[in-house]
Amino acid sequence: MSSPIPSAGPDPARPDPALLGAQTTTEPVPVVAFRNVSIAFAGPPVLKDITFSLAPGETRILLGPAGVGKSVLLKLCNGLLWPDRGSIQLFGQDITSMHERDLFPLRTRIGMVFQEGALFDSLTVRDNVAYQLIQEKVADEEIDVRVREALTFVGLERTFAMFPSSLSGGMRRRVAIARALINHPDFLLYDSPTGGLDPVTSTTIIELIIKQRDVHHTPSILVTHRLQDAFTLCSHRYDIEQGRMVPLPKGQTDQTTTFMMLDEGRLVFSGSLHDLIHSENPFVQEFIE
Amino acid sequence: MAISRIEDTVKGLVLTIQDYSLFAWRAFMNLYSEPRYWADYLIQADIIGVGSTAIVLLSGFFTGGVLALQSAATLSQFGATAVTGQFVSITMIRELGPVLSGIMVAGRNASSMASELGSMVVTEQIDAMRALGVDPMRKLVTPRIFACISMLFFLTIVADAFGIVGGGAVTVFLNHQNGTQYFSKAWESLRYPDIIQGLVKPLFSGYIIASVGCFYGLRTTGGTEGVGRSTIQAVVNSSVLIILVDFLLTRVLLAFFPPI
Numbered sequence: 402m403s404s405p406i407p408s409a410g411p412d413p414a415r416p417d418p419a420l421l422g423a424q425t426t427t428e429p430v431p432v433v434a435f436r437n438v439s440i441a442f443a444g445p446p447v448l449k450d451i452t453f454s455l456a457p458g459e460t461r462i463l464l465g466p467a468g469v470g471k472s473v474l475l476k477l478c479n480g481l482l483w484p485d486r487g488s489i490q491l492f493g494q495d496i497t498s499m500h501e502r503d504l505f506p507l508r509t510r511i512g513m514v515f516q517e518g519a520l521f522d523s524l525t526v527r528d529n530v531a532y533q534l535i536q537e538k539v540a541d542e543e544i545d546v547r548v549r550e551a552l553t554f555v556g557l558e559r560t561f562a563m564f565p566s567s568l569s570g571g572m573r574r575r576v577a578i579a580r581a582l583i584n585h586p587d588f589l590l591y592d593s594p595t596g597g598l599d600p601v602t603s604t605t606i607i608e609l610i611i612k613q614r615d616v617h618h619t620p621s622i623l624v625t626h627r628l629q630d631a632f633t634l635c636s637h638r639y640d641i642e643q644g645r646m647v648p649l650p651k652g653q654t655d656q657t658t659t660f661m662m663l664d665e666g667r668l669v670f671s672g673s674l675h676d677l678i679h680s681e682n683p684f685v686q687e688f689i690e
Numbered sequence: 691m692a693i694s695r696i697e698d699t700v701k702g703l704v705l706t707i708q709d710y711s712l713f714a715w716r717a718f719m720n721l722y723s724e725p726r727y728w729a730d731y732l733i734q735a736d737i738i739g740v741g742s743t744a745i746v747l748l749s750g751f752f753t754g755g756v757l758a759l760q761s762a763a764t765l766s767q768f769g770a771t772a773v774t775g776q777f778v779s780i781t782m783i784r785e786l787g788p789v790l791s792g793i794m795v796a797g798r799n800a801s802s803m804a805s806e807l808g809s810m811v812v813t814e815q816i817d818a819m820r821a822l823g824v825d826p827m828r829k830l831v832t833p834r835i836f837a838c839i840s841m842l843f844f845l846t847i848v849a850d851a852f853g854i855v856g857g858g859a860v861t862v863f864l865n866h867q868n869g870t871q872y873f874s875k876a877w878e879s880l881r882y883p884d885i886i887q888g889l890v891k892p893l894f895s896g897y898i899i900a901s902v903g904c905f906y907g908l909r910t911t912g913g914t915e916g917v918g919r920s921t922i923q924a925v926v927n928s929s930v931l932i933i934l935v936d937f938l939l940t941r942v943l944l945a946f947f948p949p950i
Contacts, residue, residue, distance in 0.1 A: 476817070479821055481817050481820055481821060501825075502825065505820075505823045505824070505825055506823065508820065508821055508822070508823045509822070509823035511821070513818070513821040515814045515817065515818055515821075516814070517813065517814065519813060519814035519815050519817065519818035520815075520818075521815055521818070521819075522813075522815075532819075532822055532824075533822050533823060533824075536725075536822070536823070536824050580822075
């Protein structure tokens with residue numbers, strides 16, 4: 402299918418002309434940029450006047466209590482929802498004015514992990530993970546190799562021929578991560594990947610996210626209401642030689658990992674872990690306590 | 691209070707009709723552009739066509755049988771039991787075959803489409819499909835619509851044939867009339883306009899069944915309870931729409947092919 406969407410990823414050498422007025426030419430094009438975005442369903446607004454941008458290679462942790470609009474914000478990032486007001490630039494293109502059919506090619510560059518995994522229950526793990534490759538008519542032999550690679554990455558190579566119904570919640574979440582990663586996305590969206598899981602499984606999944614961040618440097622937004630997961634992401638790095646995540650030296654944090662916090666549909670905080678801990682905003686203080 | 695409720699209901703109805711019209715048009719037009727999912731079409735043709743054969747065959751057979759039983763009782767008062775075959779074949783082919791098979795297929799498939807797609811909506815599988823760059827309209831809706839249209843066409847032929855056979859069985863074994871006379875009358879009385887009328891209707895019914903089933907499935911909200919609600923709406927609305935469109939089509943087709 403032909404597409405008007407350029408195939409290259411965010412390229413610092415090709416800044417979006419639409420953004421030139423707002424930034425210097427030396428700054429890289431944000432992976433995603435929200436400007437005064439608001440959205441409401443039946444009832445009061447879910448998100449109000451949200452403005453932020455995500456730089457290439459950055460991991461943004463979106464914090465906030467349940468029902469505050471975190472998942473809605475994530476779905477706005479790849480055009481699964483349209484805002485009522487404001488604009489969203491994805492890879493330098495304004496997706497708020499795009500037709501759904503023009504968004505499909507753009508979405509193939511984004512990996513998304515849904516809250517409950519959202520695996521296709523009538524398909525095997527192999528077909529779930531390979532879903533995008535099957536649509537692109539990739540050869541079966543290549544699909545098998547890439548699916549096994551992706552499943553090995555999440556430590557589930559034995560589930561290749563199983564159906565999602567026979568997997569545990571944590572395994573389904575890891576299969577969803579494998580599905581999101583198989584096409585080497587330029588941008589990742591994680592919607593509460595550890596929600597409702599036991600601490601051991603949560604740590605396994607956080608380790609996978611750190612591995613993707615430190616090995617492939619994929620920019621991402623991670624929604625969570627678990628501060629422990631957020632702090633683990635900031636305080637650990639992935640050691641390729643040891644094949645596991647290790648703590649950063651005391652006092653150091655991952656500089657590419659930053660935070661945002663929502664309260665009643667508004668963005669009340671945006672900054673580093675240091676800024677978060679020392680924030681004077683009463684809501685932020687209450688949340689991190 | 692009452693007026694505002696009526697106003698909301700009417701607005702909701704108009705909005706639903708508008709949404710359905712746009713949905714049905716888009717699903718139909720998808721066939722004229724890439725990508726097309728022929729494998730999904732074949733899978734749906736198997737589910738709808740082969741899967742519905744038994745219920746269509748049985749309902750056709752017994753409807754033909756009932757027609758023969760009822761008509762023979764009335765026709766015998768005029769000494770016209772010889773035309774039972776003509777009565778059964780024309781009624782089955784022009785009207786009852788298309789409508790009954792449409793309603794049977796709606797009961798089986800509009801409900802399954804609505805519940806399947808509804809479950810996919812509430813478990814975010816539809817969003818996941820969109821996030822993976824696949825258009826659910828092309829992947830899920832268009833193949834179901836064209837599979838339903840093509841399979842209902844053949845299922846109607848099956849219902850017609852088994853309706854005439856059912857009528858023949860009743861005529862021979864219960865009414866103790868001449869089978870050869872029944873089948874020869876059933877065959878001789880048929881004209882091409884009768885067959886055309888009978889085979890145009892399932893094309894519309896098939897489109898209604900799949901488009902209404904998918905429409906309500908993809909509009910599902912409210913978890914598993916919402917899936918149940920969508921299933922009921924899909925079956926009720928598709929059945930009513932089939933009968934309504936059958937009436938309108940009969941009116942139009944009779945203008946084109948007036949009875950002799």
